[in-house]
Amino acid sequence: MKDYTRVIKKLTDDNFVIIRNFFTQNTLKEIKHEIKKIEKMNLNKRDKHYVYDNKNQKVLSSIHNIHLYSEYYKNLINECELKNIILKRYGSRSKRIFNASLFAKPKAYGLKTKIHQDNAFFNLKKGEALTCWVAIDASNKKNGSLFYYKGSSALGLQKHIPEGNLGASMTIDQTTSFLKKIKKYKKIFIDVKPGDCVIHDALVIHGSENNTSSTNRRAINFSISSLDKVDKIKLKKYKDKLNRFLNKNK
Numbered sequence: 303m304k305d306y307t308r309v310i311k312k313l314t315d316d317n318f319v320i321i322r323n324f325f326t327q328n329t330l331k332e333i334k335h336e337i338k339k340i341e342k343m344n345l346n347k348r349d350k351h352y353v354y355d356n357k358n359q360k361v362l363s364s365i366h367n368i369h370l371y372s373e374y375y376k377n378l379i380n381e382c383e384l385k386n387i388i389l390k391r392y393g394s395r396s397k398r399i400f401n402a403s404l405f406a407k408p409k410a411y412g413l414k415t416k417i418h419q420d421n422a423f424f425n426l427k428k429g430e431a432l433t434c435w436v437a438i439d440a441s442n443k444k445n446g447s448l449f450y451y452k453g454s455s456a457l458g459l460q461k462h463i464p465e466g467n468l469g470a471s472m473t474i475d476q477t478t479s480f481l482k483k484i485k486k487y488k489k490i491f492i493d494v495k496p497g498d499c500v501i502h503d504a505l506v507i508h509g510s511e512n513n514t515s516s517t518n519r520r521a522i523n524f525s526i527s528s529l530d531k532v533d534k535i536k537l538k539k540y541k542d543k544l545n546r547f548l549n550k551n552k
């Protein structure tokens with residue numbers, strides 16, 4: 303196993319870490335090819351979303367649950383370094399994949415992801431999960447890269463409300479007391495090249511802005527956990543909120 307001392311220290315202190323060249327250019331090529339195939343497949347309506355350009359043509363915005371449609375993708379997630387990192391960070395690893403998405407964020411029309419914590423979606427008792435987000439295109443502040451409130455996992459899980467985009471349906475309830483608390487944490491925009499990744503824990507507060515630039519900002523993400531268990535009460539509350547969100551967006 304590689305030496306993950308730096309990675310684990312960053313995850314513990316900042317709650318996110320950038321790893322350069324996580325996937326080779328060759329793997330990226332395969333991923334792009336696989337995504338093209340999946341885009342053409344007949345997916346569950348909830349797993350593929352579009353935005354409309356100024357000619358009312360649809361442009362791909364996001365695809366979700368990719369691991370359920372693609373053996374290639376499932377293997378990629380199971381075999382990559384994330385399995386060793388989760389073991390080092392939390393001492394165990396579950397084979398369950400929580401999430402696997404493409405955020406296509408097309409130039410000019412890419413949608414923001416409102417601020418959230420991933421455990422608002424995963425509902426794990428201790429929140430022991432890691433998400434690996436891999437840049438397919440170069441991504442920085444200009445084209446809607448991810449931003450993190452460094453160290454903000456210390457705040458614990460905040461109240462989320464059903465608001466956002468299909469596929470990113472929850473956001474933190476931005477009460478005055480939340481806004482006061484979050485000011486203590488530095489907002490960091492990541493700057494990454496194709497193949498670089500950022501790994502973050504399930505409590506760090508993060509999001510991304512609209513992509514109004516002239517360059518696409520495609521990225522994939524996937525999440526796995528330790529042997530931490532899903533909290534059934536939290537899960538039920540989440541499902542109720544999700545249904546409210548889906549009914550509003552029918």
Ligand SMILES: O=C(O)CCC(=O)C(=O)O
Binds near residue numbers: 405415420433435510
């Ligand atoms: O790519 C994005 O804009 C959002 C991704 C995200 O929120 C995540 O990976 O947890």
